[in-house]
Amino acid sequence: MTSVAFIERLPAGGHDLGIETDRDMMARHLADATRKPGPVPSLVARPKTTEGVSAFLKACHDAGQPVAVQGGLTGLSGGARPLEGEVVLSLERMRSLGPVDAVSATIVVEAGARLQTVQEAAESAGLCFGVDIGARGSATIGGMIATNAGGIRVLRHDMMRAQILGLEAVLADGTVLSSLRGLMKDNSGPNLNQLFIGGEGLFGVVTRACLRLSAKPAAERNALCAVPSVDSALVLLQRLRSALGPQLTAFEGIFAPVYEGISAMRRGAIPLPAGSPLYVIAEMQIFGAQAGDDVFETVLIQAYEDGLCSDIVVSRSGREFAAIWDVREGCTEFTFSLGRLTGHDISVPLRSIPAFMAEAETLLAGLDPEAGAYVFGHLGDGNLHYVVRTGRREAVSPEIYRLAARLGGSVTAEHGVGLDKKDYLSLVRSPAELATIRMLKAALDPKAILNRGRVL
Amino acid sequence: MTSVAFIERLPAGGHDLGIETDRDMMARHLADATRKPGPVPSLVARPKTTEGVSAFLKACHDAGQPVAVQGGLTGLSGGARPLEGEVVLSLERMRSLGPVDAVSATIVVEAGARLQTVQEAAESAGLCFGVDIGARGSATIGGMIATNAGGIRVLRHDMMRAQILGLEAVLADGTVLSSLRGLMKDNSGPNLNQLFIGGEGLFGVVTRACLRLSAKPAAERNALCAVPSVDSALVLLQRLRSALGPQLTAFEGIFAPVYEGISAMRRGAIPLPAGSPLYVIAEMQIFGAQAGDDVFETVLIQAYEDGLCSDIVVSRSGREFAAIWDVREGCTEFTFSLGRLTGHDISVPLRSIPAFMAEAETLLAGLDPEAGAYVFGHLGDGNLHYVVRTGRREAVSPEIYRLAARLGGSVTAEHGVGLDKKDYLSLVRSPAELATIRMLKAALDPKAILNRGRVL
Known part of the structure; x- marks a missing residue:
């Protein structure tokens, strides 16, 4: 179908669909954060309302017109x-936020609302939103729901799924499913919202969500620890988890090559000198007038005495807190500065991280003696960003993923599958699982117009 | 099909299906905790393995034989x-527990494992399991997953859904979906496990689960507070939530008629005298060597000074802690002692609880001036057990549910729909939602053999 014919079929009455066909205007709709542009679509629709999304999808469904769904374009899996042949549905003009309900600790927002906007609304009501990722200024709530975003505070708040108390989504044929009551407890039949969380747009388009907000901590502290090995780091994690319970909010790892890179990039102006095989950033939240930070120091000092850490710096001011997190932000900055690298967003059970690191090093040496591994990530939840510099990318990537799968892990811990990780899905999902996903897709989107060719 | 003919068709080879056809032996498979028995089924199958469940379901699927799925029979929705015409599939012989993985803080268990067994396994490894309900000695993990059980610590740990890091389930045709890696982060395609959590057995039978375990607190404290109104209770909740963050684990409410009943039943031997319109039990967990309990007292004393509570007792020993929780356990004991009552497991947004209580009182007085309301429950998450003594049950129940729905609430907060709440589902689920549930049911269980007639 030509774009002109399709546009003529679109419902005119009442819906501001924000149709855009100018090629220059569409330039920013060609790629996500992977920067690999797709072809120019025949049109981009940017509806203002759920009804507009519904009308647009119904027209696409009737015409069998495939649709690529877009949020903040910060995804890393394409x-x-x-x-080719797709039109784009962007939620970018649906970004309003309802008022914070301070009693229920919830907020209803449109799918195109930016994460940072939601975080700021929560904070202004004395609450906080549990998920935080580096792309907070661009990532939209809808995209984060569709990809079940994770980030650095999964230890405390779990992933995006756990923040969703209600959802509104539009099926491929325009049917609107609205469940925005936002109850903490509601077992009135199967929870359909779960289909759309982490569903990567296969089953429907998220238009609004009721988000859970949490108590805002009175204070936060973090520490940067030099640790001699992954094994030591895992013991330290267990001790902190046991001593701090849900007040332990983050446990991030940075392996030597990345830390050394950041140290050089910052000209040594970082809280601990390079030289240790692994660095850990731990963060805790303090509520009320608790002396919880003493526990933090007690555990860390004991860990130092027991040789679990060879050096530690604990933040004592907002400036020091920021300086420690700045090291973590440096991971992406440094690895991007190295030019064309190959990232692997894997996770393995915590107990298998030492085996993964050791075996990955061996296989990398075998496949490409010139290769370098730059590893950092969310150590506390088993999610490593295993970034490799290699000229033999095609040989290396499948082996890294195969290793993660063999150790009981995932080939995409938080980035999703999209177009770019499809080849590895069968390493971790059985034929029965893939067949079931296809069955659901056929039931909910019989013409397969939504994000066709993604995931499966 | 006669039972004999069906049994002859069952696969013999290798599977211990535990087929039971003796009428006396089947007596305990006729009812859940509602004590309303159904007809005697032609057989009860009690397989020992997932393969056995699969073989049995495949035979049922091929024969078009409907199946009622049973766990610990502690459900309250039938x-x-x-x-009539169903066979029973009981998971009662699949109750083994794998070892606790202390590093990952997980455990893999079979669906028939009892909650209390899981709690004890976690504790013996220095961890804890987040969901607790009164029926812990009988309720099975599989049943709790299928009904997304809630209980008293939802404020801290959320419901059963949040404890599930992996699942194995068998579809109606015997297909086994196994996803037991137990990763904290795994976005390798849509999460099929979510279908079976709170799915009430419509889409498949849970056979095993990988459960999330949490840090075991160093200490727990609770307090019993007499509060003058629901509004005061909600302010107290906000203050405790803000001061304690995730350390606030429970916030239960007991309204005067129930509290007075417990007081009489215990001959006054309870921590606070009756006389207040509402009582609240708050609980907090303390980790490490924190002085968090001081915050607890500080907030409660300030609440007393501000008139939010008229009396408070804070536990200072294990004995006092148990005495306060004993009051809560008395709720069920007392209301059961009143004979045939009608329970309503509703939830409403927190801010609407005062309106719900006031309007329910008015409508009850209008429908049955003789009626008495006995109300208690999980006030902190908006879930009230609104129990009514009335001779006009048929007139009263629909109005209570209608009111909850009108105030943006749920007609079944944690008990599920089953057979007994079906009539009220359309009050809270739209025709589009119900049609989508039917579409999923048709895709996953085309002959509708699993829990036919439940929910829908």
Whole structure:
């Protein structure tokens, strides 16, 4: 179908669909954060309302017109990159936020609302939103729901799924499913919202969500620890988890090559000198007038005495707190500065991290003696960003993923599958699981117009 | 099909299906905790393995034989009560527990494992399991997953859904979906496990689960507070939530008629005298060597000074802690002692609880001036057990549910729909939602053999 014919079929009455066909205007809809542009779509629709999304999808469904769904375009698996013949549905003009309900600790927002906007609304009501990722200024709530975003505070708040108390989504044929009551407890039949969380847009388009907000801590502290090995780090994690319970909010790892890179990039102006094989950033939250920070120091000092850490700096001011997190932000900055690298967003059971690191090093040496591994990530939840510099990318990546799968892990811990991780899905999902996903897709989107060719 | 003919068709080879056809032996498979027995089924199958469940379901699927799925039979919505013509599939012989993985803080258990067994396994490894309900000695993990059980610590740990890091389930045709890696982060395609959590057995039978375990607190404290109104209770909740963050684990409410009943039943031997319109039990967990309990007292004393509570007792020993929780356990004991009552497991947004209580009182007085309301429950998450003594049950129940729905609430907060709440589902689920549930049911269980007639 030509774009002109399709546009003529679109419902005119009442819906501001924000149709855009100018090629220059569409330039920013060609790629997500992977920067690999797809073809220019025949049009981009940017509806203002759920009814507009519904009317647009119904027209696409009737015409059998495939649709690429876009949020903030911060994805790292190519899920939002348009394919040949697709039109684009962008939620970017649906970004309003309802008022914070301070009693229930919830807020209803449109799918195009930016994460940072939601975080700021929560904070202004004395609450906080549990998920935080580096792309907070651009990532949209809808995209974060569709990809079940994770980030650095999964230890405390779990992933995006756990923040969703209600959802509104539109099926491929325009049917609107609205469940925005936002109850903490509601077992009135199967929870359909779960289909759309982490569903990568296969089953429907999220238009609004009721989000859980949490108590805002009175204070936060963090520490940067030099640790001699992954084994030591895991013991330290267990001790902190046991001593701090849900007040332990983050446990991030940075392996030597990345830490050394950041140290050089910052000209040594970082809280601990390079030289240790692994660095850990731990963070805790303090509520009320608790002396919980003493526990933090007690555990860390004991860990030092027991040789679990060779050096520690604990923040004592907002400036020091920021300086420690700045090291973590440096991971992406440094690895991006190295040019074309190959990232692997894997997770393995915590107990298998030492085996993963050792075996990955061996296989990398075998496949490409010139290769370098730059590893950092969310150590506390088993999620490592295993970034490799290699000229033999095609040989290396499948082996890294195969290793993660063999150790009981995942080939995409938080980035999703999209277009770019499809080849590895069968390493971790059985034929029965893949067949079931296809069955659900056929039931909910019989013409397969939504994000066709993604995931499966 | 006669039972004999069906049994002859069952696969013999290798599977211990534990087929039971003796009428006396089947007596305990006729009802859940609602005590309303269904007809005697032609057989009860009690397989020992997932393969056995699969073989049995495949035979049922091929024969078009409907199946009632049973766990610990502690449900309160009749979901496990057999219907005419059904056979029963009980998971009671699949109750083994794997070892606790202390590093990952997980455990893999079979669906028939009892909650209390899981709690004890976690504790013996220095960890804890987040969901607790009164029926812990009988309720099985599989049943709790299928009904997304809640209980008293939802404020801290959320419901059963949040404890599930992996699942194995068998579809109606015997297909086994196994996803037991137990990763904290895994976005390798849509999460099929979510279908079976709170799915009430419509889409498949849970056979095993990988459960999340949490840090075991160093200490727990609770307090019993007499509060003058629901509004005061909600302010107290906000203050405790803000001061304690995730250390606030429970916030239970007991309204005067129930509290007075417990007081009489215990001959006054309870921590606070009756006389207040509402009582609240708050609980907090303390980790490490924190002085968090001081915050607890500080907030409560300030609440007393501000008139939010008229009396408070804070536990200072294990004995006092148990005495306060004993009051809460008395709620069920007392209301059961009143004879045939009508329970309503509703939830409303927190801010609407005062309106719900006031309007329910008015409508009850209008429908049955003789009626008495006995109300208690999980005030902190908006979930009230609104129990009514009335001779006009048929007139009263629909109005209570209608009111909850009108105030943006749920007609079944944690008990599920089963057979007994079906009539009220359309008050809270739209025709589009119900049609989508039917579509999923048709895709996953085309002959509708699993828990036919439940929920929908």
